Amino acid sequence: MSDTWRVPGYTEVDVLGTGGFGQVVLAKHEASGKMAAIKYLRAEFLADARIADGLRQEAWLLSGVRSPHVVRLFDFVETPQGAALVMEAVPGVSLRALLAAENVLAPEAALTILKGSLLGLADAHAVGVVHRDYKPGNVLVSREGASKLVDFGLATLDGHNGLTAGSPSYMAPEQWAGRPGLPATDVYAATCVFYQCVTGHRPFEADTSEQLRAMHGGAPVPLEAVPEALRPLIARGMAKDPAWRPATADAFVTELEAVARKAYGKNWEKRGWKRLAASAAALTALTPLALLTAAGTAAAPVAAAGAGTGVAAGTAPGVAAGTGAGVATSTGAGVTATVAGKIAIAVAIVGGLVAGGLVVFQRGDDPPAPPPPPLSVAMQTLSGRDQALPISYELQYPQVSGGPDAALRQRINDALRAPIDKRLKAVRDGIADPDIVERIRQEDGTAALHSSARILLRTPSVLSVRYNHDLDSDVLGHTTWRFPEAFSVDLTTGKVLGPQDMFRPEILTAAGMRTLTQRLTPYTGDFCTVPTVEGYPTRQVSMDAAELPGGGDHVPASTFGFTETGAEFEILWYVLGCASAAGSESVVLPYAGLEDLLLPKFLTMLGKTAPSASSTAPSTPGQSGDGATYTNSRFGFTTQVPPGYTASAWTPENGAGMTYSDDGIGAMLYVWGTNSAGRPADKLAQLVTSLEGNGGRVTFKSADSDGYTVSGYQGDGKIYYEHESVGAGSAAGLRWVYPAARKTDLDKLVTDTVRAFKPGDLSRPH
Template sequence: MGDWRVSGFTEVLELGRGGQGRVVLARHDTAGTPVAIKYVSAGDREPLRHEARMLGTVESPHVARLYRLVESDEGVALIMEAVEGVTLREVLARHGELAPEAALVVLKGSLLGLAAAHTVGVVHRDYKPSNVMVPADGRSKLIDFGVAVAAGAASASGTPAYMAPEQWRGETVTPATDVYAATCVFFECVTGRRPFAGAGGHLSEEPPVADVAEPLRPLVAAGLAKDAAGRPASASAFVEELERVAEETYGDGWEDRGVRALAGAAVALAALFPLAAAGIGTGGAAGGAAGAAAAAGGAGAGGGAAAGGSAAGSAGSASAGFLAKVGGAKAIAAAGGTAAVVAASGGVAAWQAGDDGPPPRAFTPGEVTLASETIGDPSVNLAEGTVRFVRVSGHSDPAVQQRINTALHAPVDQAVADYRRFLAQAGGLGNQAVPGPARPIEMRSEVLYRGPRLLSVRYLVTVPVYAGGGRYITPKAVNIELATGRVLGPEQIFTAAALSEPKLAELSRRVPPPPADPAGGLECDYRTLTERTELAAEPLTGVSFSLTKDRLATMFTPDEHCIAYEYFKPNAVPYAQIEDLIRPEALELATATTPP
């Protein structure tokens, strides 16, 4: 299918592209409403029509909405709610495991959304962290019913890390299949890792319930039962049991605390919010994020959060023209006016510039300077220390400048969140006796590249770890498009094929770590990207990727016994050696010699 477009909308950004089609962020030409549009390569269209009709009856605040299914001779398009926020995958990658209350809130919201779909006879079949959006208000939304099927159908599709045993065997899928996947994600939220490594684990290994707190073990055991009949009878029934366990274990305020913690985690990543970054929201998204940040008292700290601010609710105000026949194409209205969204894997937060979007307007990038900030909190045993970070001043667009500086400050916010997490793991939070002497957070900053369109900064962040009295050092890369404030992480730098399974083999071969280095008689080694894939839930964790003028600069975290600054060695690969693995738009930003 070619890149055809539904008339009546202006594309702003391409959010993703894959084997099933592409997803774009667009604006309705008359109403100005932001939407996501998925263009699908559909051979037999009747199943897609049937799915849209069924999902059209879903009414749930935990499920994003499908507004229209549009058909033309060139293909099928689904016009959907554009959800402002970040994916749960992004939250877990940046913050690690969640507090139990926050993990329970994620599970509850997802189960409620799944239950709404199950009621109309639809099984999601591919529930995973990248299909859960976390807005600034901390109340998650379920997206991506792109491989959904009617309950009772056979299916072997899904994401292996979260597939139920019956999916591995190609058997009938039921609501219990989604319950299994949701429990896998819940386990990952509370432990920081997936419950099983592969098909063998899902098919034969006992659920690793000992890895979670004792009160939560019955939930994990029930949700991960090998036999679908042994799992909760429905997602709704599982919610009832979840609420009972949560209230008995964490008290009446467990849900409010969990929502606030999720809001803080999302706001810490506000630079990734696509509508705010693209400048096409109603203003509520950015305002809601700012309000949540102020109320939370710091990113990821688990303080209060302002509700709202999501662009999700604005789409209902679309004009009559939006609901009418679109450009002569045949449009099928979703019954009841709401339905689940069909989105690209990774959600609308993992977006990149589209080749056909409007060109960025002329801008003055301003000056790049170093700033300092004193951070410390005696109440949690964090000694005062001065951290240095990069900021931009004098940009011609104040809103873009704010987005840029939010992204440049994000490693500071993340360091504070990591500190609190490490302290909690050591038993320090909530106790008067905090382990060990107070120590500060440290940060080293380096501007690697300041081009006409791109700013690339690398941080080396040190956070005290009270379990064992050590420290956690990690490299952080911040690549920012100066015209828009868009952040380019690995998903926006590398092609989807380069990041695909199995094991990132080609990328790992061509982007190697530095050679091993002797350290006091010990061999300080660096795991390759392939090895990281085998050992971690997020294979790119602990590696920074920085775009410079003519090469990709990297920094790999060494083995644990070599955590010292001298073993964090920069490395670089010329673009000529990896050009086919990098997205063309990212390469263009890095190598441009003039502003847009």
């Protein structure tokens, strides 16, 4: 290999730029006389497979971006002697040179540059490519005032990790942290450059990279030096959390145009072009690119010969090229990600392989598009003011991009957007009454509607989302205007998943919903009681929707989503009938207490292993799960033995039982069988009276014909949980008592033992 190697068929005219990995030259195509910019990789780096792969990656990514705002790739040429990108040459100068000469740009000119380069980023984002190194040196301004992006050497596919590198003055917080590149990452960098254009200095300046990292990660954006009309735009684009920035460059362009028209009038862009063109033309005249005036603006080079064989290079209108000389590298040992690996890249970029080892990627041959980017998720925000009602709104919701199926992507996005549209309509309908509208205008001025969204879980098959809806209004002050909701979407079909898609059929019954209520009980706050028929003055609320006013199917009476650790139920107490409890509570039921309730297929979609048949069947002596099991020979009840706990025989009145204790943490499990059957409601009432009479507090109680459940706190502050199954002839039960401070540590163990407990035959005395 030699640094004297040149792309066959071109004569070098001048050097446009030199970087660490190579140089960019202005060259004339010998057969056509047209100019091009050629980016060469230095010979010593071509020997490094990782770096060479990086150049191939840049060619591959550029090949998929079709935009008048991105420098175009004509050819990628690789031989044993060297490798190079042949690109269009743009008669203009870098924004870096323009800023060096002008220092500060007029707002209209800066907005024009930002819009043009954002459009280039938008076209890249549309095919899943994230630039990751937007900076003044990578933006070219032509003599006509248009701007173009160059140098995709650090680019990755949307959602893929790349080198934790870039230009520190413009790097987003997530890029400093090495997280996957997002379109919002480019939005941040573009906004930093825009800030520099209108103020004459970078938003954050420091002596060390660590100081810069801290400032980009936590320091507020210094907006004092920014023209007031542009401050909201910069604050949005430089939000620390990418979820609060415009999700794509295209979305940012929409916001930019609205701000520009409002602040600088409808002709802002024309004035901006005029100011830029004069400066760009003057500076271009001092560079080798001034030769492009004589070369004209005809088609790109039409042939590139190599190894004695002519290979068509394709035609593409426009002339020539960027000055960036950076070259990407592959993931290897911590360098830039090679998106699809060596083999996939080679397949994507090779247009022909001829004797002598010449590889040419031909842009004009319209090669196969790069493989579609993977599905990725980013936050969007719908904001504005109602034209007829005193309502302002800022509503956040997730949207997906990428993936091979546009129709599927649309179905998913429609499902994710639906709660926001429904919420906005509900508030509009709720305050449309003229009297309410007048009160809001007098007391509030405007009812401010807010919604935030959070991804609970994302697997290849499921996206689970939680929305938190809020309303800032004194007139509409009741807490029912503020509530959470959650749901899950099947990413393979776009369908919103319902209980029938998640729960086993036997759980969608009255008994199954009682089981769910019992499983949730140890994790909830204060379940209320509601009036019922004579003789039973109150009834504990349940998670069974069929028990709500109006009835319905036996399904959970709250929305719910899934996290890494379990199912998060968004319980609205007023929906369950708690007249005195108008609030809500988010309760996570761990998978240990949930997996036997869910369909095995759905567990697999969640990335969890479905329990085996034996793990959901009744336990037998000697069976092992998280611990051994014990079966009482007299009453036949079976319990899971907590590992490491000390077992002791215990004899309750008219029965038999066992205790398992861990004296080190003060936890105790009681299990028993007894011939004292009786009415569950009476037994529950006696237990509640005893607990409260000794200074305890009951947070949940429930009784039906099959038994009772109670939970709360003893007088000494320890958590108390008891469930007893009651039959015609006998009863069997389980009780946990343990310190509240150890709740998190013991949650799984308590759930496992509750789930595994089998009461035995209760139809007769023992």
